[in-house]
Structure formats: C-alpha cells, structure tokens
Amino acid sequence: MSTDLNLVPTGGKLTTGTSWRERFGGLGGNARQYGIFAALVVIILLFQAMTGGRLLYPDNVAALVNQNAYVMVLAIGMVMVIIAGHIDLSVGSVVATIGGVVAISIHDWGLSWYAAVALALVLGAAVGAWQGFWIAYVGIPAFIVTLAGMLVFRGLALAIVSQSIPVLDTTFNGIMANSLPNFLGRVGNADVLTLVIGVLLILATIWAQLRARTALRKHNLAVEAVGVFVMKVVLASAGIGVVAWLLSRSTGGSPIALVICAVLVVAYSFVMGRTVFGRHIYAIGGNRQAARLSGVNTRSVDFWIFVNIGVLAGLTGVIVTSRLGTALAAAGDGFELDAIAACFIGGAAVTGGIGRISGAIVGALIMGVLNQGLSIMNVDPAWTKVIKGLVLLLAVAYDLVSKRRAGTQ
Amino acid sequence: MNERGGAPLLSMRQISKRFGAVEALSGVDFEVRAHEVVALVGDNGAGKSTLARMVSGVLQPDAGIIEIEGQQVSISSPSVAHEMRIATVFQDLALADNLDVTANLFLGHELRENGMLQDGRMEQITRDVLAKLASRIPSVRTPLSALSAGQRQSVAIARTLIGDPRLVVLDEPTAALSAVQTAEVLTHIERLRDLGLGVILISHNMTDVRAVSDRIEVLRHGRNNGSFDASRTSFEEILAAITGATHVEPGLRSVG
Ligand SMILES: Nc1ncnc2c1ncn2[C@@H]1O[C@H](COP(=O)(O)OP(=O)(O)O)[C@@H](O)[C@H]1O
Numbered sequence: 001m002s003t004d005l006n007l008v009p010t011g012g013k014l015t016t017g018t019s020w021r022e023r024f025g026g027l028g029g030n031a032r033q034y035g036i037f038a039a040l041v042v043i044i045l046l047f048q049a050m051t052g053g054r055l056l057y058p059d060n061v062a063a064l065v066n067q068n069a070y071v072m073v074l075a076i077g078m079v080m081v082i083i084a085g086h087i088d089l090s091v092g093s094v095v096a097t098i099g100g101v102v103a104i105s106i107h108d109w110g111l112s113w114y115a116a117v118a119l120a121l122v123l124g125a126a127v128g129a130w131q132g133f134w135i136a137y138v139g140i141p142a143f144i145v146t147l148a149g150m151l152v153f154r155g156l157a158l159a160i161v162s163q164s165i166p167v168l169d170t171t172f173n174g175i176m177a178n179s180l181p182n183f184l185g186r187v188g189n190a191d192v193l194t195l196v197i198g199v200l201l202i203l204a205t206i207w208a209q210l211r212a213r214t215a216l217r218k219h220n221l222a223v224e225a226v227g228v229f230v231m232k233v234v235l236a237s238a239g240i241g242v243v244a245w246l247l248s249r250s251t252g253g254s255p256i257a258l259v260i261c262a263v264l265v266v267a268y269s270f271v272m273g274r275t276v277f278g279r280h281i282y283a284i285g286g287n288r289q290a291a292r293l294s295g296v297n298t299r300s301v302d303f304w305i306f307v308n309i310g311v312l313a314g315l316t317g318v319i320v321t322s323r324l325g326t327a328l329a330a331a332g333d334g335f336e337l338d339a340i341a342a343c344f345i346g347g348a349a350v351t352g353g354i355g356r357i358s359g360a361i362v363g364a365l366i367m368g369v370l371n372q373g374l375s376i377m378n379v380d381p382a383w384t385k386v387i388k389g390l391v392l393l394l395a396v397a398y399d400l401v402s403k404r405r406a407g408t409q
Numbered sequence: 410m411n412e413r414g415g416a417p418l419l420s421m422r423q424i425s426k427r428f429g430a431v432e433a434l435s436g437v438d439f440e441v442r443a444h445e446v447v448a449l450v451g452d453n454g455a456g457k458s459t460l461a462r463m464v465s466g467v468l469q470p471d472a473g474i475i476e477i478e479g480q481q482v483s484i485s486s487p488s489v490a491h492e493m494r495i496a497t498v499f500q501d502l503a504l505a506d507n508l509d510v511t512a513n514l515f516l517g518h519e520l521r522e523n524g525m526l527q528d529g530r531m532e533q534i535t536r537d538v539l540a541k542l543a544s545r546i547p548s549v550r551t552p553l554s555a556l557s558a559g560q561r562q563s564v565a566i567a568r569t570l571i572g573d574p575r576l577v578v579l580d581e582p583t584a585a586l587s588a589v590q591t592a593e594v595l596t597h598i599e600r601l602r603d604l605g606l607g608v609i610l611i612s613h614n615m616t617d618v619r620a621v622s623d624r625i626e627v628l629r630h631g632r633n634n635g636s637f638d639a640s641r642t643s644f645e646e647i648l649a650a651i652t653g654a655t656h657v658e659p660g661l662r663s664v665g
C-alpha cells in the first residue's frame with residue numbers, strides 16, 4: 001500500500017462526519033446517519049399503510065411520544081456510555097429504585113412534586129457516582145459493576161416498594177399525562193401553541209444550518225452542494241412541520257414529555273459536539289490509551305459519564321412513576337435492553353468511539369414505532385419482541401457489512 | 410534562550426526504573442540542550458521508550474533526578490509535561506482513529522471559549538501546521554481511520570507543533586515510513602532544532618540518526634553504554650556500543 005497517495009483535496013463534497021454542524025445537528029452528511037432517518041421514515045410509512053392510517057392519528061402520535069420517552073431519555077445517557085466503550089446494565093433497576101423513593105417521598109413524607117423530582121435527580125447522580133467510582137477509579141469493568149447494580153437496585157426496589165406505592169399528587173402525575181397549556185387557543189382543530197413551536201423550530205433549524213454553512217465558508221472548508229444542502233433543510237423542516245401539525249390536532253397539543261425529550265436532545269447534542277467533555281468521550285472510546293497520553297483525564301470522564309446516566313435514570317424514574325401514577329417494584333424491567341438496542345440501531349459502534357445522540361433517538365423511535373404499529377395491528381406482544389430482536393440484529397449486521405465493504409475499497 | 414549559565418534544557422541523572430523483576434533502567438544519565446538533536450539508540454528492550462516516557466510524564470522514575478533548565482522537576486503526568494512545553498510523538502502513535510485530524514492534533518489541549526470548542530480556529534491552525542510540514546493530508550476533517558501509515562505519522566508529528574514546545578520527544582518516528590516520508594520527517598526534525606528546540610530522537614535506523622543528530626547516546630540493558638559525537642563517529646563504533654562489543658563503564662564514556 002502506498003503511503004503517499006496523492007489524494008485530491010476535498011472538493012464540493014463532504015466526505016467526513018465530523019464537522020460541528022454534523023455533530024450538533026445529527027443530520028449531517030454521512031450516509032449511515034441519513035440511512036437511519038430513512039429507515040425511520042420507511043418504517044413509519046409502512047405501518048401507516050398497514051394500520052390503515054391509524055399509526056399517525058394525532059392522539060397516537062402523542063401517545064407514541066409519551067410511551068417512548070423513557071427509552072429516549074435513557075438512550076441519550078446510554079449512547080454516551082457506549083461511545084466511551086462501556087455499557088450500563090443497571091438503568092432499569094435504578095429507575096425502579098428511584099421511582100420507589102419518589103413515590104414514598106410524596107406519599108409518606110409529603111414532599112412537593114418539585115422536591116420529589118429534585119430528589120430523584122440527586123439520587124440518580126449519587127447512584128451514578130457510586131458506579132462511576134468503581135468503574136473509573138477502581139478499574140472494574142462497567143459490565144460487571146452495572147450487572148451488580150442491576151441486582152442491587154432491583155433488590156432495593158423490591159425492598160422499599162414491595163409491590164406498589166400510589167402517587168396522588170396530580171401535578172406530579174401531570175408531568176406525563178399533560179401537555180403544554182393551550183393558552184394560545186385553537187384555530188379550527190389545531191392547537192396554536194404547538195404550531196407556533198413548530199414554526200419556531202423550523203426557523204431555528206434553518207438558521208443553525210445556514211450559520212454552520214457560513215462558518216465553514218469562513219474557514220475555507222468544504223461545504224455540501226447547494227442542492228444537497230437545500231434538500232436536507234427542506235426535509236428536516238418538513239419533518240418538524242408534519243409532527244407539529246399532527247400534534248396540534250391531538251387532544252392535548254404538545255406533550256410535556258416531548259418538550260423534555262427535545263430539550264435533552266438539543267442540550268446533549270451540544271455537549272457531545274461542541275464541548276471538550278464530549279470530544280473527550282469520543283476520544284477515550286476511540287483510543288483510551290492515546291487519550292490518556294495526550295493528557296485527557298480519562299478517569300474523570302468515565303466517572304462523569306456514569307454520574308450523567310445516573311441522573312437520566314433518575315429522571316426516567318420520575319417519568320415512569322408519573323405515567324403510571326404509581327411506583328412498581330417491577331418498573332423499568334428490561335429498560336436497559338431497550339436503551340442499548342436503541343443506541344445500536346441508531347448506529348453506535350459496539351467497539352466504542354462512534355455514535356450520536358440523534359442516532360440513539362432515532363433508534364428509540366424506530367423501536368417505538370414498531371411497538372405501536374404492531375400493537376395497533378393487534379400483533380401478539382410475544383411476536384413484537386421477536387421482531388424487535390431481529391431488527392436489532394439486522395441493523396448491526398447491516399452496519400458491519402457496509403463498513404467491511406467500505407474498508408475493502 | 411536561558412540565562413542560567415548554560416544549564417541544559419533537560420538533564421536526567423542516575424535514573425532507575427524497574428517493572429517487577431525487569432530492571433528497565435539503572436543509573437542512566439541523559440542530557441539535552443536547546444538547539445540540539447540527541448539520538449537515543451539501543452537494542453530492543455534497552456529502555457529507550459521507558460526513558461522517553463519519563464520525559465513525557467507517562468512514567469515516573471523510581472530513583473534519580475530530572476531537571477529542566479537547571480530546576481528540579483517532577484513530570485507527574487502528560488498534562489504536566491505539556492505545561493512544561495514538552496511534546497511527544499509516542500512509538501505506538503497515540504492517535505484516536507475515530508476522530509478527525511484536527512481533533513487529534515488538539516486532543517487533550519482543545520481550544521475553548523466559554524467551555525465551547527473552537528473548531529473553526531483549531532481547523533485553521535491545523536491547516537497551517539500541515540502546510541508547514543508539507544504533508545499530504547486530504548482534509549483536516551478526515552477521520553484518522555481513513556489515513557495511511559505515513560499520513561498518520563504526519564499527524565502525530567504535527568501534534569508536536571501545537572502548543573509552542575521547547576523539547577520534543579520522538580519515539581521511532583520513522584519506523585512505519587517510506588524513504589520519502591522519512592526524509593520529510595528528518596527535515597522537520599532539523600527545522601525544530603533551527604527553531605532552537607531540544608529534540609530527543611529514538612530510532613533503530615543508524616542512517617537517520619547520523620543524518621540529523623548532534624549527539625548519540627547508547628543504552629544497553631538499561632544502562633548508558635556510550636555517548637558519541639554524531640559527526641565524528643563511525644557507524645561501526647555505534648553498532649559496537651549497541652551490541653555490547655564495546656562496554657563503557659560509567660565515567661569512562663568515550664567521546665569522539
Ligand atoms: N509497562 C511495562 N511493564 C513491564 N515491563 C515493561 C514495561 N515497559 C517496558 N518494560 C520492559 O522494560 C524494558 C525496556 O523497554 P523499552 O523501554 O520499551 O525498550 P526499548 O524502547 O528500548 O525497546 C523491556 O524489557 C520491557 O519489556
């Protein structure tokens with residue numbers, strides 16, 4: 001192999017997936033990323049057809065968001081863990097434990113809803129710090145530490161919740177049951193606030209994309225062809241527009257769960273794409289030794305990744321308890337697997353170093369749409385599991401095969 | 410450069426290090442001055458990388474003294490080394506395959522503003538640095554996984570130009586390179602010396618070593634085994650010191 005290939009400098013086309021715009025927007029110019037979005041759209045259209053249009057009934061769209069908020073929140077934390085080359089098997093159990101404490105704090109101690117939420121987040125951070133300590137500073141593999149955590153926290157959940165604890169605080173339960181207040185009223189059938197948010201998001205998307213393009217120009221870096229760029233922006237805007245339009249016609253408008261997820265996606269995409277912490281997560285996942293030799297404090301990064309997923313598991317405890325209006329000892333069962341599957345369907349690499357927040361979210365949505373579509377079609381949940389398992393396998397297989405092909409060019 | 414009456418840039422005295430039963434270094438002396446390229450040669454396992462890693466802050470000596478410009482220091486971590494303006498190209502290329510060229514150049518020392526990465530500025534500097542090295546990298550945003558061995562080496566060497574170093578450590582920088590690329594690396598090393606830096610060059614290749622270095626230090630089984638003036642020593646003399654055909658007692662080091 002020649003080592004001094006006279007490689008042509010990049011022309012009009014973007015061949016790498018690493019500009020901040022791509023990291024930030026997650027809509028960037030790499031085929032894998034487009035592939036996941038395309039797969040989501042195809043699956044939605046498929047089920048839309050197979051359910052006779054019921055999949056995208058406005059209320060079903062709102063329900064889809066509420067039912068899958070837990071996977072999205074956990075998948076955000078999980079994809080960071082996976083990018084860093086770790087895994088977290090404990091989140092489902094942590095969700096149950098913290099959900100239990102939250103219910104007790106409201107039911108028995110009379111805590112207000114916001115104090116209970118704060119408690120959940122703090123507890124989540126504490127759990128994460130506990131596991132992060134063993135992983136980062138003692139050097140026990142995350143697989144083992146979180147496997148132990150899975151047992152420990154499931155046991156604690158059983159001990160404190162026993163079976164179930166009701167939560168009667170309507171504001172707390174409203175976190176998942178309610179939508180943003182429709183204070184702008186409705187025009188025809190549509191909630192105006194939801195439409196306004198949709199328009200603002202579209203404008204923000206266009207602005208961010210244009211700004212990024214200008215920045216690339218300023219630094220003399222390659223930009224996409226105008227056609228590709230316009231199409232990307234149009235498609236993204238159309239996607240936001242369709243979702244906003246559908247939700248505006250749902251009973252509630254914009255579910256609060258959606259707002260939570262959207263804020264998290266934007267915030268964490270920013271963290272992963274634009275901050276030193278995010279850069280270092282990718283670095284230690286790509287080559288831990290190199291990162292350490294370069295002066296990255298790998299232990300500290302590892303530690304905070306687990307604190308972070310602990311906080312998100314605490315938030316998920318709130319989400320799940322609020323949605324059910326009760327804490328269950330069995331809550332969160334299998335959530336870790338859903339989150340991990342979402343990450344891998346969304347393009348995270350098993351070996352670490354590669355993955356995106358947006359990818360994990362799309363992975364979560366693909367699984368959510370599968371769930372919802374199959375349940376509308378009255379498919380036995382047993383078969384739903386089989387189908388989801390096969391989708392995961394195919395997604396990762398597709399990834400490996402396409403990488404191998406790319407590698408042998 | 411320094412006003413300390415010519416105290417060497419780096420001075421290591423009586424350095425020892427063991428890994429379990431292996432005595433990797435024992436009582437090694439080593440010096441580098443500004444404007445000087447010092448080659449560190451020796452057989453496999455002689456302890457060259459171990460000594461280099463102490464300068465880079467990756468390892469700490471069990472015994473011995475390290476001085477920078479006459480001041481005793483403890484280089485306790487790679488970041489401390491960076492703060493002391495010591496840059497290193499590690500033997501096993503400390504690069505992250507999943508990151509692009511820019512991210513690798515600045516890894517561990519990212520430019521930031523209000524906690525945000527300044528990718529634009531970092532890319533600009535990267536392009537300047539690569540241009541200076543005349544390296545053939547397709548784009549500063551190419552992931553490392555897409556580069557050839559030679560291109561990766563360019564990136565590793567370009568890293569040393571970030572952060573205004575005064576001492577550069579290169580551990581086997583030409584091992585994976587073609588003749589043309591090796592020549593480029595050697596030119597770069599000479600440029601570093603012309604800039605007034607001290608350079609430690611570890612290499613197996615005697616031709617390379619004699620081409621650019623001012624002084625050649627031989628290690629054998631973790632001990633000093635000769636210090637030679639590169640311009641006045643024959644190939645055979647150095648080889649003899651490396652293989653142990655000539656044995657140099659401490660204090661009786663043959664010079665010239
Ligand atoms: N981290 C380590 N753990 C144990 N032994 C080591 C370690 N690093 C180096 N050694 C040993 O120390 C000796 C010197 O190694 P090294 O400095 O890498 O030699 P060189 O770079 O000259 O080939 C060798 O015997 C090697 O096996």
Ligand SMILES: [Mg+2]
Nearest residue numbers: 457458459500
């Ligand atoms: Mg070595």
